[in-house]
Amino acid sequence: xPKRDAEVLVIGSGAGGSVTALELARAGLDVIVLEEGREHxxxxxxxxxxxxxxxxxxxxxxxxxxxxxxxxxVEGCCVGGSTxxxxxxxxxxxxxxxxRWKTQYGLxxxxxxxxxxHFDWAEEALGVGTSDRxxxxxxxxxxxxxxxxxxxxxxxxxxxxxxxxTNACAQGCPTGAKSGxxxxxxxxxxxxxxxxxxxxxxxxxxxxxxxxxxxxxxRTNPDGSSELLRFEAEHVFVCAGPTETxxxxxxxxxxxxxxNTLRVHPYLKVAARFDENVDxxxxxxxxxxxxxxxxxxxxxxxFCTPGQLAMTLAENWRENRDEMxxxxxxxxxxxxxxxxxxxxxxxxxxxADSTLIGxxxxxxxxxxxxxxxARLAALLLAAxxxxxxxxxAGLPSIETDSAAARWLTEPLPKTGLGLVxxxxxxxxxxxxxxxxxxxxxxxRLYGYENLRINDASMLCDSPGVNPQGTIMALARxxxxxxxxxxx
Amino acid sequence: xxxxxxxxxxxxxxxxxxxxxxxxxxGTLSSVLFLALAFRxxxxxxxxxxxxxxxxxxxxxxxxxxxxxxxxxxxxRCRKLLSNDAYLSxxxxxxxxxxxxxxxxxxxxxxxxxxxAGMLSKEAGVPALQALSVTLLERILDGLALLLLLLLxxxxxxxxxxxxxxxxxxxxxxxLASGAxxxxxxxxxxxxxxxxxxxxxxxxxxxxRVVRAVTELVMGVSYLRTTGAxxxxxxxxxxxxxxxxxxxLLLLPAFGxxxxxxxxxxxxxxxxxxxxxxxxxxxxxxxxxxxMTTLVTLGVSEAVALSYATVVHLSFFVPxxxxxxxxxxxxxxxxxxxxxxxARAEPWSDREERAPVASIKPTRATRRxxxxxxxxxCAALIPIDDAPEASREEVLADVTRFVESELADLPGHLPxxxxxxxxxxxxxxxxxxxxxxxxxxxxxxxxxxxxxxxxKVPPVRQFFRALRSVALIAFYEHEVLRRELRGATPARxxxxxxxxxxxxxA
Ligand SMILES: Cc1cc2nc3c(=O)[nH]c(=O)nc-3n(C[C@H](O)[C@H](O)[C@H](O)COP(=O)(O)OP(=O)(O)OC[C@H]3O[C@@H](n4cnc5c(N)ncnc54)[C@H](O)[C@@H]3O)c2cc1C
Numbered sequence: 001x002p003k004r005d006a007e008v009l010v011i012g013s014g015a016g017g018s019v020t021a022l023e024l025a026r027a028g029l030d031v032i033v034l035e036e037g038r039e040h041x042x043x044x045x046x047x048x049x050x051x052x053x054x055x056x057x058x059x060x061x062x063x064x065x066x067x068x069x070x071x072x073x074v075e076g077c078c079v080g081g082s083t084x085x086x087x088x089x090x091x092x093x094x095x096x097x098x099x100r101w102k103t104q105y106g107l108x109x110x111x112x113x114x115x116x117x118h119f120d121w122a123e124e125a126l127g128v129g130t131s132d133r134x135x136x137x138x139x140x141x142x143x144x145x146x147x148x149x150x151x152x153x154x155x156x157x158x159x160x161x162x163x164x165x166t167n168a169c170a171q172g173c174p175t176g177a178k179s180g181x182x183x184x185x186x187x188x189x190x191x192x193x194x195x196x197x198x199x200x201x202x203x204x205x206x207x208x209x210x211x212x213x214x215x216x217x218x219r220t221n222p223d224g225s226s227e228l229l230r231f232e233a234e235h236v237f238v239c240a241g242p243t244e245t246x247x248x249x250x251x252x253x254x255x256x257x258x259x260n261t262l263r264v265h266p267y268l269k270v271a272a273r274f275d276e277n278v279d280x281x282x283x284x285x286x287x288x289x290x291x292x293x294x295x296x297x298x299x300x301x302x303f304c305t306p307g308q309l310a311m312t313l314a315e316n317w318r319e320n321r322d323e324m325x326x327x328x329x330x331x332x333x334x335x336x337x338x339x340x341x342x343x344x345x346x347x348x349x350x351x352a353d354s355t356l357i358g359x360x361x362x363x364x365x366x367x368x369x370x371x372x373x374a375r376l377a378a379l380l381l382a383a384x385x386x387x388x389x390x391x392x393a394g395l396p397s398i399e400t401d402s403a404a405a406r407w408l409t410e411p412l413p414k415t416g417l418g419l420v421x422x423x424x425x426x427x428x429x430x431x432x433x434x435x436x437x438x439x440x441x442x443x444r445l446y447g448y449e450n451l452r453i454n455d456a457s458m459l460c461d462s463p464g465v466n467p468q469g470t471i472m473a474l475a476r477x478x479x480x481x482x483x484x485x486x487x
Numbered sequence: 488x489x490x491x492x493x494x495x496x497x498x499x500x501x502x503x504x505x506x507x508x509x510x511x512x513x514g515t516l517s518s519v520l521f522l523a524l525a526f527r528x529x530x531x532x533x534x535x536x537x538x539x540x541x542x543x544x545x546x547x548x549x550x551x552x553x554x555x556x557x558x559x560x561x562x563x564r565c566r567k568l569l570s571n572d573a574y575l576s577x578x579x580x581x582x583x584x585x586x587x588x589x590x591x592x593x594x595x596x597x598x599x600x601x602x603x604a605g606m607l608s609k610e611a612g613v614p615a616l617q618a619l620s621v622t623l624l625e626r627i628l629d630g631l632a633l634l635l636l637l638l639l640x641x642x643x644x645x646x647x648x649x650x651x652x653x654x655x656x657x658x659x660x661x662x663l664a665s666g667a668x669x670x671x672x673x674x675x676x677x678x679x680x681x682x683x684x685x686x687x688x689x690x691x692x693x694x695x696r697v698v699r700a701v702t703e704l705v706m707g708v709s710y711l712r713t714t715g716a717x718x719x720x721x722x723x724x725x726x727x728x729x730x731x732x733x734x735x736l737l738l739l740p741a742f743g744x745x746x747x748x749x750x751x752x753x754x755x756x757x758x759x760x761x762x763x764x765x766x767x768x769x770x771x772x773x774x775x776x777x778x779m780t781t782l783v784t785l786g787v788s789e790a791v792a793l794s795y796a797t798v799v800h801l802s803f804f805v806p807x808x809x810x811x812x813x814x815x816x817x818x819x820x821x822x823x824x825x826x827x828x829x830a831r832a833e834p835w836s837d838r839e840e841r842a843p844v845a846s847i848k849p850t851r852a853t854r855r856x857x858x859x860x861x862x863x864x865c866a867a868l869i870p871i872d873d874a875p876e877a878s879r880e881e882v883l884a885d886v887t888r889f890v891e892s893e894l895a896d897l898p899g900h901l902p903x904x905x906x907x908x909x910x911x912x913x914x915x916x917x918x919x920x921x922x923x924x925x926x927x928x929x930x931x932x933x934x935x936x937x938x939x940x941x942x943k944v945p946p947v948r949q950f951f952r953a954l955r956s957v958a959l960i961a962f963y964e965h966e967v968l969r970r971e972l973r974g975a976t977p978a979r980x981x982x983x984x985x986x987x988x989x990x991x992x993a
Binding site for chain 2: 048049050053054059060061062063064070072203204206207208213216218219225226227228229230251252253305306307308309310311314315316317318321324327347348349350351352353354355356393394415416418
């Protein structure tokens with residue numbers, strides 16, 4: 001038997017990787033987690049956005065999704081992955097979505113009932129729940145708007161027990177209240193024996209026939225020097241996230257159904273000015289979501305800092321820049337669509353080690369975004385907003401109901417849309433339908449005996465809700481199935 | 488970990504010596520052949536008369552001076568090419584270069600190149616293959632510079648098949664080599680990846696060696712990653728060969744020939760491209776033949792041409808060899824020591840079982856002031872006047888630095904597209920204002936930049952979106968601005984207050 005560094009290598013320590021490491025370590029397997037990003041202390045979190053972006057985000061936050069309508073995209077690159085910089089909103093995978101995955105992709109053993117224990121476990125582990133503090137003003141105003149429109153809202157549970165409303169989720173929660181993986185699941189995985197090695201980027205999977213024998217990785221030392229290292233293991237779980245997993249697989253010559261089916265939830269943001277101080281920048285983001293129009297549309301609240309407001313206003317900066325003087329009266333909201341377009345992920349041929357991402361926004365998406373903008377603007381005007389500034393180039397601010405209603409029937413100009421997303425998935429879908437999927441229903445890549453994926457990339461398509469819960473539940477299910485199977 | 492000395496697997500010594508012996512034999516045969524060709528039609532009386540009539544003063548010393556100056560420039564170029572990974576002073580880099588040249592003059596089979604790489608590895612503390620790659624890169628740059636100069640000369644001189652043939656062969660050899668370098672510069676990851684995937688077929692040991700070799704070779708050309716650096720290196724190379732061409736030029740009048748720079752350039756280029764052919768150490772025969780043939784092609788008599796070639800060769804051979812001996816003495820290196828330096832740069836040294844596949848030195852971070860052009864663009868994109876006057880400079884510098892690092896972090900080819908776009912914008916600005924961007928007054932630059940960044944043409948707007956988004960975020964999230972914005976509680980202290988309270992409660 002050749003010498004191995006571990007029984008299982010887990011690449012990535014985000015939502016998928018951490019859960020995988022914990023379950024496998026608990027099952028008594030010798031696990032090494034290789035994480036590209038660094039491990040940060042709580043005191044490093046909550047730094048001003050530019051510093052936080054450089055420390056916690058992949059490529060300092062510069063991972064645009066290319067296309068006729070480019071989309072701003074960010075993901076985490078640190079121990080804990082994107083869960084360290086997300087807002088912790090929690091949803092279970094809707095029944096309808098799971099049914100679709102079963103029928104369209106042949107995803108086996110993933111019904112609502114079968115996933116329930118995994119969701120229960122994750123919710124318990126992360127302390128998922130609603131806030132017991134009074135709602136911030138930006139949330140109250142949103143609720144008022146929803147009520148006046150005659151719709152319903154729900155306060156979305158969050159994986160942030162004891163949230164102190166510092167509004168620093170995207171810079172790493174400095175109070176430790178948010179249950180990012182580095183504070184919740186990874187310590188348990190370590191306690192169960194998993195070894196987490198930070199600052200190690202896997203460059204290449206080493207394969208021989210139907211087996212993956214290990215990886216070549218680059219360890220970057222604090223002085224900036226680095227070494228290429230070889231790690232060998234019996235089994236490899238790639239959990240590098242929705243863009244890096246397909247990129248790594250493709251770079252390693254594994255291309256079958258890999259990186260051709262990226263899905264995202266495109267978001268259109270608006271800045272709404274009220275005639276009172278909302279001070280959205282000083283509180284946690286609005287906690288409500290309108291699911292009235294789900295699955296096509298959701299409306300909700302976005303992170304709000306002066307920098308982020310400026311980015312939204314920047315689509316029409318010459319007209320809007322003075323609004324920044326009233327930034328205390330501004331709050332930030334979004335229209336999110338399920339995303340029926342498709343994207344691709346490729347390792348960049350040119351330049352240093354990087355990944356290129358593309359997405360083709362569908363006409364359907366544009367129609368839904370337009371109708372969503374109409375509804376959100378109407379909601380905010382009903383809540384008392386004096387002006388709603390959408391991040392659409394060339395679009396004047398919306399100040400009346402009729403100006404809002406126009407977009408119920410008219411599509412927004414595609415090339416003017418300033419879209420963003422933080423939800424990407426399905427770049428290597430799993431399921432029994434080999435003609436559609438890269439991996440089987442439990443994440444094992446077709447054509448390989450010991451190579452698996454277990455992160456956002458494995459979702460069959462867009463879940464239409466915040467994905468972390470679904471990723472964790474499926475990752476736990478897959479890891480447990482692997483651990484209990486005879487090897 | 489590498490062993491201290493030049494490590495050799497079993498049988499390595501014999502294999503290498505055999506290879507060198509073959510090279511020595513082939514080189515000697517080739518030298519004899521070229522010497523025979525050179526002396527084929529020579530009237531010895533005329534040849535020695537031409538040598539006797541040569542007027543060395545002041546031409547010969549000036550020629551040697553020009554050649555020696557070229558070596559300092561070579562040292563400077565070598566230092567530049569390594570500057571991302573190591574600091575090497577110009578005198579030290581020059582010593583390494585000269586030692587390599589001197590070794591080529593006394594050791595067979597261009598062993599000097601390996602000596603130079605070995606020394607470079609030792610002096611700069613970079614992996615041997617990276618040093619070898621730098622040495623090869625210098626050679627390719629030399630080839631390109633020579634081709635450029637020869638092209639210039641050929642355009643001015645009467646058309647000759649010799650020039651056409653040299654240009655043709657040179658362009659094929661160096662075109663291919665430059666293509667390979669370009670690929671390594673533009674797509675380093677893709678190359679390593681391909682090497683890794685291919686080498687996997689041959690087992691772990693071979694795989695790791697191949698990956699290490701390719702990684703180090705690719706690192707050796709990494710200096711060329713920016714267009715400016717690449718063009719700078721090429722310009723330096725042209726400078727080096729202009730100085731070496733000075734030697735060829737200054738020796739023409741010593742033989743009563745007109746000091747025509749194009750004739751000198753042609754002789755320089757054909758000779759130096761010609762000595763790529765195998766020969767004895769010191770390029771005896773090949774040097775003489777190609778130098779002489781060039782002059783004969785341009786109408787000089789064979790006896791004078793060969794005398795000229797003989798003297799140029801001596802000016803090329805003697806000073807550098809002596810200089811090299813002096814350096815070797817200072818470094819305490821003997822002839823066998825030189826061979827050891829060469830072995831250091833051999834690609835396939837043995838390594839310990841669990842050592843890293845490859846080690847990469849940290850890139851030397853030089854904290855440069857932010858680009859002034861980018862600062863102007865940022866100033867036009869952000870409402871800098873909203874920052875307190877006393878801190879404006881600091882805020883703008885921080886914003887620019889952030890934007891610079893963010894743009895550099897764009898994936899794949901996007902940083903180049905960005906650079907290209909910015910260059911285009913600079914050009915348009917210069918056309919519009921008839922002066923460079925830096926000299927356009929701020930109040931006129933702002934509306935101009937805004938017309939692009941917020942204009943009606945989607946691709947242009949999208950190009951500027953990345954720039955303006957990061958500039959705005961850096962500006963409004965700057966601590967000074969957060970403090971300044973009316974009523975805004977500085978984020979950090981808010982976070983700290985609540986964070987500390989939460990921690991205290993916990
Ligand atoms: C700003 C933001 C807000 C969000 N808000 C929410 C929310 O409120 N609710 C929700 O449900 N979801 C949210 N998400 C999305 C959610 O966080 C992600 O969907 C989820 O974390 C994805 O999990 P993952 O394991 O696939 O990838 P990640 O969590 O991103 O983890 C991947 C890890 O792999 C590492 N890695 C990548 N490549 C390599 C390599 N080659 N070698 C070694 N390591 C590597 C990365 O550094 C990273 O740590 C948000 C995301 C962001 C960025």
